Amino acid sequence: MSAGPFDAFLLVSFGGPEGPDDVMPFLQNVTRGKDVPPERLAEVAEHYHRFGGVSPINGHCRELLGALEADFAVNGIDLPIYWGNRNWNPSLRDAIAQMADDGRRRALVLLTSAYASYPGCRQYREDIFAAKAGIPKAPNFARIRHYFNHPGFVKPMVANTVAALEQLPADQRESATILFTTHSIPMAMAYSAGPEGGLYVRQHEDVAAVVAAGVQEATGIERPYELVFQSRSGPPQVPWLEPDIGDRLTALSQVGTTAVVVVPIGFISDHMEVVYDLDVELKEQADKLGVAFARAGTVGAAPEFVAAIRELVLERANSVMPDQRPALGELGASYDLCPPGCCPNPKGPRPAVAGRD
Numbered sequence: 618m619s620a621g622p623f624d625a626f627l628l629v630s631f632g633g634p635e636g637p638d639d640v641m642p643f644l645q646n647v648t649r650g651k652d653v654p655p656e657r658l659a660e661v662a663e664h665y666h667r668f669g670g671v672s673p674i675n676g677h678c679r680e681l682l683g684a685l686e687a688d689f690a691v692n693g694i695d696l697p698i699y700w701g702n703r704n705w706n707p708s709l710r711d712a713i714a715q716m717a718d719d720g721r722r723r724a725l726v727l728l729t730s731a732y733a734s735y736p737g738c739r740q741y742r743e744d745i746f747a748a749k750a751g752i753p754k755a756p757n758f759a760r761i762r763h764y765f766n767h768p769g770f771v772k773p774m775v776a777n778t779v780a781a782l783e784q785l786p787a788d789q790r791e792s793a794t795i796l797f798t799t800h801s802i803p804m805a806m807a808y809s810a811g812p813e814g815g816l817y818v819r820q821h822e823d824v825a826a827v828v829a830a831g832v833q834e835a836t837g838i839e840r841p842y843e844l845v846f847q848s849r850s851g852p853p854q855v856p857w858l859e860p861d862i863g864d865r866l867t868a869l870s871q872v873g874t875t876a877v878v879v880v881p882i883g884f885i886s887d888h889m890e891v892v893y894d895l896d897v898e899l900k901e902q903a904d905k906l907g908v909a910f911a912r913a914g915t916v917g918a919a920p921e922f923v924a925a926i927r928e929l930v931l932e933r934a935n936s937v938m939p940d941q942r943p944a945l946g947e948l949g950a951s952y953d954l955c956p957p958g959c960c961p962n963p964k965g966p967r968p969a970v971a972g973r974d
């Protein structure tokens with residue numbers, strides 16, 4: 618199969634600081650025009666400073682890009698690869714300017730969020746639109762479908778969860794509760810996610826069930842599992858998706874849970890919200906509560922995930938019919954083109970690429 622109409626591949630990610638001086642300007646980029654209280658910003662800045670002001674996220678993108686480049690080469694896919702971030706360098710604008718210079722006309726975009734939501738999908742589409750403004754001959758953009766249920770995403774998550782269970786004390790493994798965790802978002806965004814609303818949570822519930830079943834099959838033990846939410850931001854009076862992972866951990870310990878395995882199903886790499894919010898903050902809480910704690914890795918640059926990206930590129934480039942596209946769980950392969958009005962911007966409509974509106 619060929620790359621079809623596409624002449625470039627663009628990885629679009631969140632971006633993260635790469636040194637102490639980057640932290641505040643990065644956070645200002647993230648929160649410009651958003652309702653994030655200054656106290657929350659100061660607190661999050663401290664998380665980054667604990668890690669020398671460096672987020673691991675750009676490193677993860679570089680690793681994934683390297684693996685993709687090798688994979689495309691081995692598989693004879695002639696697609697030059699570009700990378701741009703929403704909030705930090707290398708910027709989306711520079712990536713698009715480079716693509717225009719190189720004469721690229723039709724780019725296929727992979728977002729580093731696997732799910733439908735305003736911050737994980739439409740906001741990136743708006744950012745691409747804004748970044749290409751004023752760049753003569755900027756390419757056209759198409760987006761790869763939400764890939765949360767692609768076997769190449771699910772299978773490494775099953776393996777990573779099984780590996781995390783093995784890190785628990787042997788006598789705690791069987792009874793451990795699996796906590797699938799993802800980024801909380803405002804309830805209003807959750808209600809309006811996807812063409813019919815509610816899709817962010819539905820997609821997570823769907824994949825959580827599939828991964829839990831995979832873990833049961835691999836270990837021969839059925840464990841309780843639930844979907845919880847982390848890294849809440851925004852003013853306290855605005856409702857966000859709950860339960861919060863920390864609140865749930867406390868409540869579980871009070872009813873006799875003695876071990877958890879935390880599975881960051883909402884993220885594709887072990888970035889700051891994983892290595893701080895889970896590995897530092899939540900782990901400390903678990904220690905205080907006396908709950909045994911293990912955290913599963915994200916897919917990162919796992920070979921199955923890299924191969925999945927290649928398959929997603931090829932299915933799209935070759936217009937493979939939806940029923941022939943790999944998808945586990947109940948929801949089926951997600952749409953290529955965002956329908957009008959899906960995952961709306963809470964501040965009102967802004968132009969976006971790669972959708973029907």
Ligand SMILES: CC1=C(CCC(=O)O)c2cc3nc(cc4[nH]c(cc5[nH]c(cc1n2)c(C)c5CCC(=O)O)c(CCC(=O)O)c4C)C(CCC(=O)O)=C3C
Binds near residue numbers: 652801849890
């Ligand atoms: C759904 C979602 C994803 C997953 C999809 C995706 O991957 O895109 C995600 C990813 C990420 N979020 C990240 C960092 C931050 N998110 C913030 C704030 C916010 N996130 C939100 C949602 C999401 N965020 C929302 C609704 C806000 C409130 C402000 C607003 O309405 O936009 C803030 C501000 C401070 C704070 O309040 O925490 C920071 C620093 C990093 C980088 C980590 C690193 O540096 O390694 C990553 C990958």
Ligand SMILES: [Fe+2]
Binds near residue numbers: 800
């Ligand atoms: Fe975030």
